[in-house]
Amino acid sequence: MKTLILKNVLPAAVVALAVSGAFATTSMQKAPEKNDVALKWGYFANPNGTCSPNRTQCSDIQKEELCRMGDTSGPIAYEKNAENNCVQPLYRVVNGQ
Template identity: 75%
Template sequence: MKTLVLKNVLPAAIVALAVSGAFATTSMQRAPEKSTVAFKWGYLPNANGTCSTTQVSCSDIQKDQLCRVGDTSGAIAYDRDSQNNCVQPLYRLINGQ
């Protein structure tokens, strides 16, 4: 009885395992790529060139529009260096990217 079960069930189990492995591999290949959003806090420059404590959500990925306080108008937000100087303008987050 045991040999009969092994002869009939084992090949079916192997085929089922192979088919499920093929589906898993295909679904992994079609998985959407993760967005490479580079969220970064932007800071507003003071009159002396240092950065203020006001934070604006920006991106450091280069785009057409700079990051500003009010979406398309207002002061430009900058990245700050280790000496708290506003040196590099940042870019606007568009649709969360």
């Protein structure tokens, strides 16, 4: 009886394990990376709140450091809305992130 179960069930179990392993590796290859960068153009605010034409590459992913004209100093860069106003501060891009 035990031999009969091993001969019939074991191959089915091995096939099921192989198929589930194939699906697991395929889904791991398609997993999005956590370090994907959402690059945006950051504009600098004029005294009246509108955006200047000067811009720099920034990110909208929240980090500790804000995006600035210089790497760590200078005016803060903002996201420009449809009315050409600088309202949302953007974040610094560090090492492509």
